[in-house]
Amino acid sequence: MRALNLKLIRNLWKLRGQVLAIAVVIASGVAVLVMSLSALQALQDTAAAYYERQRFADIFTNVKRAPRRLVERITAIPGVRSVDVRIKQVATLSIEDFEEPVIGQLVSIPEQGEPHLNRLVLRSGRLVALGHPDEVVLSEPFAEAHGLQPGDQLKALMNGNQRTLTVVGIALSPEFIYAIGPGALIPDDMRFGVMWMGDEALAAAYDLDGAFNDLSLGLLHGTNPKLVIEHVDRLLERYGSSGAIARKDQISNWFLMNEIEQLKTMSTILPTIFLAVAAFLSNMVLSRLIATDRSEIGLMKAFGYSNWQVGWHYTKLVMAMTSVGILLGWLLGAWLGRVNTEIYADLFRFPLLIFRPDAGVFALGAIVSLIAALAGSLGSVRRAAALPPAEAMLPPAPPMFRKTGLSRSRVAHWLDQPTRIILRQIFRSPIRALLTSFGIALSVAVMVMALQWIDSIEKIVQVYFHDAQRQNMMVGLVETQSDTTLEAFRRMPGVLAVEPMRFVSADLSAGNRSHRGSIEGISSTPELQRVYDASGAVLEVPPDGLILSTKLADKLRVGVGESVWIEVLEDQRPVRKLPVVALFETYMGMPAYMNIDAFNRMMGQRASLEAVNLLVDKSQLSRLYQRLKSIPKVSSVVLKDAAVQEFNDTMGETLMIYISFFAAFAGALGFGVVYNSTRIALSERGRELATLRVLGFHRGEISYILLGEAALLILVGLPLGCFVGHGLGWLMTSAMDSELYRIPLVIKAATDATAVLVTLGATAFSAAVVRRRLDNLDLIAVLKTRE
Numbered sequence: 001m002r003a004l005n006l007k008l009i010r011n012l013w014k015l016r017g018q019v020l021a022i023a024v025v026i027a028s029g030v031a032v033l034v035m036s037l038s039a040l041q042a043l044q045d046t047a048a049a050y051y052e053r054q055r056f057a058d059i060f061t062n063v064k065r066a067p068r069r070l071v072e073r074i075t076a077i078p079g080v081r082s083v084d085v086r087i088k089q090v091a092t093l094s095i096e097d098f099e100e101p102v103i104g105q106l107v108s109i110p111e112q113g114e115p116h117l118n119r120l121v122l123r124s125g126r127l128v129a130l131g132h133p134d135e136v137v138l139s140e141p142f143a144e145a146h147g148l149q150p151g152d153q154l155k156a157l158m159n160g161n162q163r164t165l166t167v168v169g170i171a172l173s174p175e176f177i178y179a180i181g182p183g184a185l186i187p188d189d190m191r192f193g194v195m196w197m198g199d200e201a202l203a204a205a206y207d208l209d210g211a212f213n214d215l216s217l218g219l220l221h222g223t224n225p226k227l228v229i230e231h232v233d234r235l236l237e238r239y240g241s242s243g244a245i246a247r248k249d250q251i252s253n254w255f256l257m258n259e260i261e262q263l264k265t266m267s268t269i270l271p272t273i274f275l276a277v278a279a280f281l282s283n284m285v286l287s288r289l290i291a292t293d294r295s296e297i298g299l300m301k302a303f304g305y306s307n308w309q310v311g312w313h314y315t316k317l318v319m320a321m322t323s324v325g326i327l328l329g330w331l332l333g334a335w336l337g338r339v340n341t342e343i344y345a346d347l348f349r350f351p352l353l354i355f356r357p358d359a360g361v362f363a364l365g366a367i368v369s370l371i372a373a374l375a376g377s378l379g380s381v382r383r384a385a386a387l388p389p390a391e392a393m394l395p396p397a398p399p400m401f402r403k404t405g406l407s408r409s410r411v412a413h414w415l416d417q418p419t420r421i422i423l424r425q426i427f428r429s430p431i432r433a434l435l436t437s438f439g440i441a442l443s444v445a446v447m448v449m450a451l452q453w454i455d456s457i458e459k460i461v462q463v464y465f466h467d468a469q470r471q472n473m474m475v476g477l478v479e480t481q482s483d484t485t486l487e488a489f490r491r492m493p494g495v496l497a498v499e500p501m502r503f504v505s506a507d508l509s510a511g512n513r514s515h516r517g518s519i520e521g522i523s524s525t526p527e528l529q530r531v532y533d534a535s536g537a538v539l540e541v542p543p544d545g546l547i548l549s550t551k552l553a554d555k556l557r558v559g560v561g562e563s564v565w566i567e568v569l570e571d572q573r574p575v576r577k578l579p580v581v582a583l584f585e586t587y588m589g590m591p592a593y594m595n596i597d598a599f600n601r602m603m604g605q606r607a608s609l610e611a612v613n614l615l616v617d618k619s620q621l622s623r624l625y626q627r628l629k630s631i632p633k634v635s636s637v638v639l640k641d642a643a644v645q646e647f648n649d650t651m652g653e654t655l656m657i658y659i660s661f662f663a664a665f666a667g668a669l670g671f672g673v674v675y676n677s678t679r680i681a682l683s684e685r686g687r688e689l690a691t692l693r694v695l696g697f698h699r700g701e702i703s704y705i706l707l708g709e710a711a712l713l714i715l716v717g718l719p720l721g722c723f724v725g726h727g728l729g730w731l732m733t734s735a736m737d738s739e740l741y742r743i744p745l746v747i748k749a750a751t752d753a754t755a756v757l758v759t760l761g762a763t764a765f766s767a768a769v770v771r772r773r774l775d776n777l778d779l780i781a782v783l784k785t786r787e
Contacts (some may be wrong), residue, residue: 004305004313012320017769018679021672023325026373028665029274030329030365031336035661036267037364038337038357043260043344045354047177053352055082056174057117057216058247059225061232062088064240065211074215077231079223084117085212087202090182090478090635092628093193094155095146101628101637103181103192104156107214108199109137117216118175120196121351125150125169133201137169139176141349142193158205160632171196177348178255182476182636183611185588188646191637215244242505243569249516256348258740265735271365273446273728274665275372280439301389311382315374322373326366333365336661347650418701422709436710437717439673440759443666444721447755448747449728450662455746456733457651460587465644468532468586471499471613475628476636483607492627494620499528500609502599505569508592510556517552519566519592521599528613531593533584534744541595545581551742552590553583568603576602587742611636666755667762675766678710682774689774703774707767714763721759722752 012019050056068085075083086108093102109115111130120127120137128135138148148154152167173194181192203209215236219228225246232244247253300310338355345353415423426433475489480502489498502521507514522529524541531539531547539547546564548556558564558580566576578594600607616624628634682689689702697705726747733743 004300004309008313008316008320011317018676019321019324021675021679021766022321023328024668025274025672026322026325026369027328027332028668029271029372030326030369031333032274032661032665033267033271033365033368034330034333034357034361035336035340036263036271037361038334038355039340039344040260040263040267041358041361042337042341042353042355043263045356046341046345046350046352047256047260049354050177050350050352051174054119054121054174055117055218056247056253057084057250058219058223059217059228059232059244060215060247060250061236061241061244062214063212063236063242065208065213066215066236066239068210068212070235073235074217074232077228077235079220079228080217081220082116082218084115084216084218086115086214086216087199087206087208087212088214089158089202089206091195092157092631092634094157094629095148096154098146098190099622099625100191100639100642101625101634102190103634103636105176105179105181105192105194106136106158106202107194107196108202109196111198111200117218118173120171120173123170123172123351125167127169127171128196128198128201129168130198130200132166132168133198133204134163134165135168135198135201136165137171137196138167139179139194140170140172141179141187141189142195143167143170145189145193157629157632159207161205163205165195165197172349172351174252175250176252177350178252180251180255181638183474183638184636185643186646186650188642191639191642237573240570243507243516245516255740258738259344259348261738262736266732269732269735271368273449274669275368280435280442298389307386318373319370322370326369329365329369330362418697418705418708421705422712425709426712433713433716436673436677437713437720439677440670440714440717440763441721441724443670443673443762444718444755444759445725445728446662446669447666447758448722448725448752449732450659450666451751451754452725452729452733452745452747453659453743455748455751456743457648459744459746460741461644461647463532463534464586464588465640465647467536468530469528469640470530470615471497471528472616472618472640473614474501474529474611474636474638474640475614475634476611476638477609478633478635480605480608480610481633483609485609486612489612489614493623494617495614495624496617497528497615499523499526499613500596501529501611501613502596502608503610504571504599504603507567507569508552508556509565509567510558510562513556515552515555515590517590517592519546519568519594519599521596522593524595524597528615531584532586534587535585537584539582539584541593542581543595544598545579545594547582547584547593548580549590549592550583550585551739552592553580555590555739559583566602572604574602574604587744589741590739663758667758670759670762671766674710674714674763675769677713678706678767678770679773681706681709682770699774703771706774707771710763710767714760718756718759722755725752725755 066085071083071085074080087106088108089106091104091106093104095102109120109128111128114120114127122137123140125137127137143149148167148170150167150169153164154167156163156165176194179187179189179192179194181188184192203211215232217228217232219225229244229246233241236244248257297310300313301307305313334357337357341353341355477485483500486498486500489495500523504519504521505516506519507516508519509515522531522541524543526541531541533539541547546566548558548564553559556564560580560583563577563579566574566578568574568576594602596609597607628637689706692705693699693702726745729747730745733745736743
C-alpha cells in the first residue's frame with residue numbers, strides 16, 4: 001500500500017487546484033455549521049450565566065398599588081425562594097440638544113445594599129445613596145445614545161413635578177436586555193431609557209409610601225411557575241394585578257429567546273444546503289477524475305492490486321480532499337462564530353461573553369462533511385474498483401456518432417466550426433452538462449436566498465409602517481382617560497387629525513388552546529391606524545366581535561364565525577365570549593382588534609382611551625414636542641419615522657453581515673464548480689485540443705472551445721439558479737415563521753440580477769485561471785500516448 005500512498009500524494013499535488021476548489025466548497029458548509037452552532041451555544045451560555053449571576057427573576061407581575069405587608073404572605077407561597085417588591089413609573093425627560101420627548105422608565109432600587117433579584121451590573125460610577133433623592137443610575141445604551149456620564153444632569157417631569165436629576169452611575173440589567181418602550185416595536189435608545197432611582201425617593205415622588213406596584217419572584221429549583229402564578233394572581237387580584245407572567249413571557253427575555261430560536265433554525269437549514277452541494281460536487285468531480293484515470297486503474301490492477309485496494313485508494317483521495325476543507329472550515333467557522341457572537345453580544349449589551357466552542361461542534365462538522373462527501377462519491381469509487389484491468393488499460397471507446405437534428409438544420413450552417421464542436425460535446429454528454437449547470441444554479445440559488453432578505457424586510461416596512469400606519473406619532477397615556485382628552489390633543493400645535501386607541505392585557509382561549517396577549521380597541525373606520533391586510537385590503541371594524549391576525553387564529557385554531565373566550569386581566573377582569581368576524585395577515589406580532597365602543601362596553605366604562613394617534617404638520621413638530629414634554633399624563637411617544645429608522649438600522653446591522661457571509665460562500669461555490677468542470681474537461685480533452693492547435697487553430701479558438709462550453713452551461717444554470725433560489729427562499733422564510741414576526745417571500749428582479757452578476761464574477765475568475773493554464777499547454781507532452 002506504500003506505493004499507492006505515494007501515488008495519492010502525487011495525485012493530490014497534481015490536482016491541487018481542484019482539491020482546493022472542492023475544499024473551499026466543503027469549508028463553506030463546515031464554516032456555516034461551526035459558526036452557527038458555536039454562536040448559538042455561546043449566546044445560550046452567555047445569557048444563562050448573565051441571568052444566574054444577576055439573579056434574574058422567574059416570575060413578574062405589576063399592580064396598581066399594594067401594601068408592602070403582603071411580602072410575608074407572598075414569601076410563604078410554596079416554591080418561592082426570594083421576593084423583590086419595587087416601584088415602576090414613567091417620566092418625561094428633557095435632554096439638552098435633543099428636542100423630541102424622551103420617556104424614562106423609572107425603577108426603584110434600595111438606597112442601601114443591592115436588590116434581591118434583577119441585580120445591576122455597574123459599568124461606571126456608583127449606585128444611588130441614602131439621603132440623595134435626585135440621584136439616578138442610567139442604562140448604558142441610553143446613556144451612550146445621549147453621551148451622558150456620571151455627574152451630568154437631566155430634567156424629568158415626575159408625577160406633574162419638574163425635577164433635576166443627577167446621573168451617578170451607568171449600569172446594565174438582565175431585565176432590560178431588550179429595552180422596548182411602551183407601544184414600540186424595537187429598542188430606541190434615543191427616545192426611551194431605563195433609570196434606577198432610590199426606593200424611598202421614588203415612593204415619595206409618586207405617593208407610594210409603604211406600597212409597591214411591581215413584583216419579582218425567584219423560585220426554588222424544580223418549582224412549577226404555573227402553580228406559583230396561580231397563587232400570586234389570587235393574592236393580588238384585588239390590588240389591580242394584570243396577571244403574573246413567567247420568565248419565558250417577560251418581554252426582554254421573550255425577544256432574546258426568539259432571536260436564539262431563529263439562529264437555531266438557521267444553524268440547521270443553511271449548513272445542510274452547503275454540505276449537500278459539497279456532496280454533489282464531490283460526485284461530479286470524482287466521477288470525471290476516475291474517467292481520466294482509466295489507464296492508471298488498469299495498471300494498478302495488472303500489478304495485482306485488488307478491487308478493495310483500488311476502491312480504498314480513491315476513498316482516501318476523497319477523504320484527503322474533504323479533510324483540507326474540514327480544516328479550513330474549522331478555522332473559518334471558529335473565527336466567524338466569534339465575530340457573530342460579538343455582534344449579538346453588542347446588540348444585546350451582554351456585560352460578559354462566554355465563547356467556548358464545544359469540541360463536539362467541530363467533530364460534528366467533520367463527520368457530516370465526510371459522510372456527505374463519501375456518499376456523493378460512493379458510486380464513482382465503486383465503478384473504479386469494478387473496472388476490469390484489460391478494459392481499463394484501453395482508451396475509452398469513442399462515442400457513437402450520429403447526425404442530430406441540429407446538424408441537419410439551417411442553424412448549423414450559420415455556426416462556425418468551434419461553436420459546432422461546443423454543441424456537439426454538450427449533446428454527447430447531456431447528463432454531465434446538466435450536472436455542471438445545476439452546480440452553477442446552486443451558487444446562484446444561495447446568493448438569491450441571501451439577498452431576498454433585503455426585499456422581504458423592505459416589504460415588512462412598507463406594509464407595517466406605511467400602508468397600515470398613516471399617523472406621525474402615537475402618544476400613550478399613564479392611565480385610562482375619558483374621550484374628552486381627544487379635544488385637548490386636537491388643540492395642540494400642528495395636530496391635523498386624532499384617533500383614540502385602547503389596550504388591555506387579556507387571555508384569549510378556544511377549547512384547550514390559549515394565548516396571553518392584548519386586545520386593541522380602535523374606531524370603526526380608522527384612518528391613521530388601519531387594519532391592513534398584507535394582500536392590500538383595508539378592513540372595517542364591525543360594531544361587535546374580534547378581528548384576529550391569521551397567526552393568532554392559527555394558534556387558537558379558530559376561523560371566521562367561531563368564538564373565542566376573552567379573559568381581561570385588568571380592572572374588573574371581565575370574561576366574554578366573542579365571535580371572530582374577520583382575519584387579516586400581518587407580518588409583525590399577533591394583534592387582535594375590536595371596535596372601541598364595544599371595547600368600552602366590555603370593560604363597563606364610558607368612552608375612554610389609553611393612547612391617541614396623531615397626524616401632524618411637520619413644520620409644527622418643535623412646538624408640539626414642547627407641549628408634550630409638559631403633560632404629566634404622557635407615558636410614551638412613538639414617532640413613526642424614528643421607528644422606521646431604528647428598525648432599518650437594527651436589521652441592517654446584522655443583515656449586511658449575514659449577506660456578506662453568504663455572498664462569499666456563493667462566490668466560492670460558483671468558483672469551485674466552474675474551475676473543477678473546466679479543469680477536468682481540459683484533462684479529458686487535452687489531446688483533442690492539442691490536435692486542433694497542430695491543425696492550425698489559434699489559442700483564442702482553442703480557449704473558445706473549452707471556455708465557451710463552460711459559458712454556455714453557465715448561461716443555462718443562471719435562470720435555473722434563480723428558480724432554485726426562490727425555492728430556497730421559500731424554505732427559509734417558512735422556517736423563520738414565529739409569533740414575533742413572519743418573513744414574506746419577496747424577490748425582486750434586481751435581486752436575481754445581483755445574484756447572477758456575483759456568480760458571473762466568480763465564474764469568470766475561475767475561467768481566467770483555466771485559460772492561463774490552457775495557454776501554456778505543452779503540445780508535445782499532451783500528444784504522447786500509450787496506445
